[in-house]
Amino acid sequence: MRSSAPEAEFLPTIENAEAKGRVVLVCEHASNAFPARWGDLGLTEAQRQAHIAWDPGALKLAQGLMRRLDAVLIHAPVSRLIYDCNRAPDMAGAMPARSEVHDIPGNSAISPAERLARTEAIYLPWASALHGVIARRIALGLAPAIVTLHSFTPLYFGKPRTVEFGIIHDADPSFAMAIQDAARSKTRLRAEINQPYSAADDVTHTLRVQATPYGLPNAMLELRNDLIATDAACEAMAETLAPVINMGLEEIQRQAKAS
Amino acid sequence: MRSSAPEAEFLPTIENAEAKGRVVLVCEHASNAFPARWGDLGLTEAQRQAHIAWDPGALKLAQGLMRRLDAVLIHAPVSRLIYDCNRAPDMAGAMPARSEVHDIPGNSAISPAERLARTEAIYLPWASALHGVIARRIALGLAPAIVTLHSFTPLYFGKPRTVEFGIIHDADPSFAMAIQDAARSKTRLRAEINQPYSAADDVTHTLRVQATPYGLPNAMLELRNDLIATDAACEAMAETLAPVINMGLEEIQRQAKAS
16 A cells, blocks of 8 residues: 555646735646546547546636636546546445446456555646645635536437536535626526536535535536536636636635624 | 755655555654754754653554554654644644644744745645555555544643543544544443544644545544653554554444445
């Protein structure tokens, strides 16, 4: 159970580390990279490009928000099918044997040793880096607010999804509710709380581990990926959502002062 | 907000890393070391030996339990007065300006930069190492149970404390309650829940950050330090408490199977 050598680690990328804004943007499903160590897990090129491997558009959207909010951004370096950084090591979804209608051959029979190896190579450096970003900002009195960025497929198990903008919360719903209110007043997006998933589906791992224990405002944002399918669409969506997030932040600051 | 150079870090010690048992023992206040980088914080030799600087006996007790339970043990390398690893970086108690009746001159006016420096040197390596111990065991399916070990002074602000064995819980009280039941049936210790402190006093930081988010059984154990004042007393107390912890574990395993 010792640590791997550092060269065996896949480190997340941190952008705009010295940001002045409160928001810490997190993108666990930014990448569809399949490093040689794990190969393609038996997937076709088309599967490795599909939403099961990553959240298309989420990173570009996050980068657009980073610039507009002067936020830090941290994103994961490999496909969620190798290790999903938004899952604990014992969750089925951490190294899923099946995703939507697709079998993942390379994950069909993972030994405890391989589960440990992926945890050490991907999840531990991810968790330490994200915790470091957050704890440093807490130490400096910067009152970080954690926003995770995701995208979801418009068609899931053959069924269309009508929600466009999902806002998901963990134990504390206040920031998510404030963002939904702002989205409804400032945009035409169909914005729903805890859609298309909720904490009951194990999707709030990052919020639960990194934000909730420190009492930090937090929310998980999910965009339907047909709305952020090009770089230009990602930029436009960032332009739409930056004031929504700022309005949500102002609302929870107002609530904090009032209490 | 970049990471310090590794040589500036004060790493925790991990003992019995390959342990077969379920229990992960944690001792945040194991040490009263005052490294040259911070000097003596303006304290006398007597103050640096006193309970304000560390939890006397806690490490020896933890080592006795480690051997009897085949547990992993992780313990902090410096005095809690430099950085208290059981506190978040923004809590007053992380680098306290006062402890019980004692002023801590070296902590009377800590700048944000110094708060960050201590966080980077002590808290971040501590948190990453402990998270690594726990996450590796989760990946291997070892179902870790987290037990933090502390000691408290019999006389606090001049008032005697009658509790001998305090069992403190965070959000999930089940393991703490099972340990109290076991202590009352197997020992003559005056065992009380959430004494002499409770989660409301910010003392469950480790449990809240490292155990609760993963749904792991967890409890904080506090022994009155006059009961573990010598190495022989620590060994005797470990001999008393090892079966108590095992009985508590058996009870929560029984509850988990029944639910």
